[in-house]
Amino acid sequence: MAGIKEGPLKGLKVLELGSLIAGPFAGRLLADFGAEVIKVEPPEKGDPIRKWRMLHEDTSLWWYVQSRNKKSVSLDLRSSEGQEIIKGLAKEVDIIIENFKPGTLEKWNIGYEDLKAVNAGLIMIRVSGYGQDGPYRNKPGFGSIGEAMGGIRYLTGYPDRPPTRVGISLGDSVSALYAVIGALMAVYHRSMTGEGQYVDVALYEAVYSLMESAIPEYDQYGIIRERTGSTLPGITPSNTYMCKDGKYIVIGANGDGIFKRLMDAIGREDMRDQPQYATNFDRAQHADYLDKVIGGWTIQHNLEDALKILDEHHIPAGSIYNVEDMFKDPHFNARDMICEMEVEGLGKLKVPGIVPKMSKTPGRINWAGPKLGEHTDEVLKKLEIAKQPIDS
Secondary structure: OOOOOOOOOOOOOEEOOOOOHHHHHHHHHHHHOOOOEEEEEEEOOOOOOOOOOOEOOOOOOHHHOOOOOOEEEOOOOOOOHHHHHHHHHHHHOOOOEEEEOOOHHOOOOOOOHHHOOOOOOOEEEEEOOOOOOOOOOOOOOOOHHHHHHHHHHHHHHOOOOEEEOOOOOHHHHHHHHHHHHHHHHHHHHHHHHHOOEEEEEEEHHHHHOOOHHHEEEEEEEOOOOOOOOOOOOOOEEEEEEEOOOOOEEEEOOOHHHHHHHHHHHOHHHHHOOOOOOOHHHHHHOHHHHHHHHHHHHHHHOHHHHHHHHHHHHOOEEEEEOHHHHHHHHHHHHHHOEEEEEEOOEEEEEEOOOOOOOOOOOOOOOOOOOOOOOHHHHHHOOOOOOOOOOOOO
């Protein structure tokens, strides 16, 4: 891997045992910033995400993004040989990421307590549907179920229609972010104490943590927050409005000063200083009327013209991007949010850039998701393990 650039997590060794989205996304984030991530995949088929969505020559384009900067080792975790190899690798790594159903690794004799016995400072990240304990522990859990139980599905959509979903695997991705946060907090704790630990991330809890004021509002007032389409109750004005050319614009003017500037921008100076619109709380009592006023202005302007006027008045506003819009947007490109990487047999492939930006130690994309088992010999040679039993 000549020419690899190092990141802030240089020297951190991670063993990734999970599959599909939540666990591997956490591994990708660590790999983007320089951790050595060794991904263990079952022989022959590998991670199922290799075959998800659009394929190029039998490999998913998603795979190249999800597993970039990782090393692939092909290993049967159900075999005694595979389990012994995991124990050997566990001695050498800082973090293990897994997102199996709780109890699975214990059944294979490679659970946290088993591996802690060979590496007292080991940190294990455990991502599951419902967590490592509790009455739902043994239920199968996917991100979609976590989104439902965590509350976001109930709030997504319009009140007169069934609940819908966000068009991405949000529950998995939020869980992965918590997994990385937990991993780095555990690394910091270990640096102070020498102690390892496991980090328990439940998909439903990751989503539930986003529910803002829903819990105290229900506790104090018995309010059950409902679906409200494109608006947020009590945040006014903040909505999506149609423009003259049939395109939509999102306007967020719920700040008191911003609201005044918005009234200037749309020619409603008569409303800017009226007491019933003085604060967000006041405006929330007149949300429907304000949306009617603002929508009456946007429908008279094409999207581009409306954006220009609002920009001139420093009003937060934007169009609703699809992926083609992202490709064309100069800000996305200036911020390196659409990057290129080389994929063997495919050539140059555009992929999402790295988040967050760091001034001294930025993340890097060094290589695309690897072939199944591409690094098996390299990784296991360090343990002086022959390849023969690996794929049994």
